[in-house]
Amino acid sequence: MKTEIIVIGAGVCGLTAACLLKRAGFRVEIVEARNRVGGRILTLQNPLKGDPVELGAELVHGLPEETRRWLDPEKDLEAREGDFLIFEGGQLTQSPAYFEQISGVMERLSQITQHDLSFQDWLEQQTDYSAQLKDWVTGYIQGYHGADASDISGAALREIERESQEVDAVEGAQFFRGGQSRLLDRLIRELNQPILLNHVVKKVSWSQQGAEVSFTDSSIQPIQAKKILVTVPIGVLQAPSQSPGAIDFEPPLPSEFASALSFFKMGTALKMNFVFKSSPWSRDSKNSHFAMILDTTPGAYFRVWWRRGKNQIVGWQGGPSTLLTLTQSEVQKNALEQLARIFKTSEKELERELQGSYVFNWSDDPFSRGVYPYIRVGGLGATQTLARPIGNVLYFAGDATCLGAYLGTINGAMISATNAAQFIVR
Numbered sequence: 001m002k003t004e005i006i007v008i009g010a011g012v013c014g015l016t017a018a019c020l021l022k023r024a025g026f027r028v029e030i031v032e033a034r035n036r037v038g039g040r041i042l043t044l045q046n047p048l049k050g051d052p053v054e055l056g057a058e059l060v061h062g063l064p065e066e067t068r069r070w071l072d073p074e075k076d077l078e079a080r081e082g083d084f085l086i087f088e089g090g091q092l093t094q095s096p097a098y099f100e101q102i103s104g105v106m107e108r109l110s111q112i113t114q115h116d117l118s119f120q121d122w123l124e125q126q127t128d129y130s131a132q133l134k135d136w137v138t139g140y141i142q143g144y145h146g147a148d149a150s151d152i153s154g155a156a157l158r159e160i161e162r163e164s165q166e167v168d169a170v171e172g173a174q175f176f177r178g179g180q181s182r183l184l185d186r187l188i189r190e191l192n193q194p195i196l197l198n199h200v201v202k203k204v205s206w207s208q209q210g211a212e213v214s215f216t217d218s219s220i221q222p223i224q225a226k227k228i229l230v231t232v233p234i235g236v237l238q239a240p241s242q243s244p245g246a247i248d249f250e251p252p253l254p255s256e257f258a259s260a261l262s263f264f265k266m267g268t269a270l271k272m273n274f275v276f277k278s279s280p281w282s283r284d285s286k287n288s289h290f291a292m293i294l295d296t297t298p299g300a301y302f303r304v305w306w307r308r309g310k311n312q313i314v315g316w317q318g319g320p321s322t323l324l325t326l327t328q329s330e331v332q333k334n335a336l337e338q339l340a341r342i343f344k345t346s347e348k349e350l351e352r353e354l355q356g357s358y359v360f361n362w363s364d365d366p367f368s369r370g371v372y373p374y375i376r377v378g379g380l381g382a383t384q385t386l387a388r389p390i391g392n393v394l395y396f397a398g399d400a401t402c403l404g405a406y407l408g409t410i411n412g413a414m415i416s417a418t419n420a421a422q423f424i425v426r
């Protein structure tokens, strides 16, 4: 088979780029390894007749033009309602001091102007901070970026923080009403063509004249095209040859691309969604109306919990953690113990109220290999290198090819899709 452009990956980036390229009049073929579209967007619609359950991406962090054109903010976005609480010393409290202090630390990152260093090394130099503040802020960085604080670039964090403030990407984050899959539905409707599912790309052979994509299933015929747009996660591009999902490039990608790639790492996180029959927190009238709870207890099981709708609560633990090695029932048991402490109830009561629990291990999945990327020390310019076309034949896009507040987000993936489509059209 021959086409003009092959898009590898039917996540939000690949789907957006394919729509834009089709609009520009190109013939596009989309190949996808999994038996579904969406990649790291995985919405369970209404599993228990309640709000959708998001196993992957959940919040819309800010609203750049590239995303806005696919949605109506009034109709599609839903603010997170309620207070931001802290669970500290066995009590739930409203603690503006916590958030103010974290913001203060983030602002001070702007002082990194010379040599890049890891967030942890930078934090150790801040001798006026208390041990508690250092612990809080390390938990914040690891949680939000899914990163190891001793590995993540301080200079990249400075850029991310600066832009996040400008676009209100953290506190202003909103839910997609009806679930993120609504966005995918919209893209698929516009695309209006079959997507080649269960097509695991194994090799891309390329030259200045064009490229050929072949698949792990040898019964699938290779596809030739003039241009290839690769939108697989950074973890897949880094995967050793022959491992599941890994893609070989022939000839190999230029050394500056390989070097830029080494400055990224897929972050890790565990997200657990609990749906209850009624809201176990509503008995505590003072604290029932919360949007998010941060458990600052040292060694807290999930550091962050947020509420969705009336009866759903989501636990999030980002960064290096032993949680990922546990079974779902072990995680569930410990998480319910933690929630019982927070809401001053019993584990048994919570078990009685529990309707369902949902979790997905993105690190174990060969087609994601983690949750989202972060930039390692020295890697500040690496996103631009990855996004640069190679020989006007190979193009790369996805949530790692966009710096600032949008790195590792749906917005980042959509911005990079738009940029890559513009490169190709030009």
Ligand SMILES: Cc1cc2nc3c(=O)[nH]c(=O)nc-3n(C[C@H](O)[C@H](O)[C@H](O)COP(=O)(O)OP(=O)(O)OC[C@H]3O[C@@H](n4cnc5c(N)ncnc54)[C@H](O)[C@@H]3O)c2cc1C
Residues within 6 Å of the ligand: 008, 009, 010, 011, 012, 013, 014, 031, 032, 033, 034, 037, 038, 039, 040, 041, 055, 056, 057, 058, 059, 060, 061, 199, 200, 201, 202, 231, 232, 233, 236, 245, 246, 247, 269, 271, 362, 366, 367, 368, 370, 371, 372, 397, 398, 399, 400, 408, 409, 410, 411, 413
């Ligand atoms: C648990 C979790 C929570 C998150 N929370 C948020 C959030 O709240 N807000 C937010 O904005 N973002 C969030 N993200 C990040 C967000 O999901 C991603 O940034 C975004 O979905 C990336 O889209 P993408 O198209 O670039 O990549 P992907 O969605 O990963 O799409 C890439 C596609 O390539 C396919 N693929 C991989 N290998 C091959 C191969 N060899 N051959 C063919 N196809 C292949 C994959 O199957 C996949 O469909 C979260 C992610 C996770 C996992």
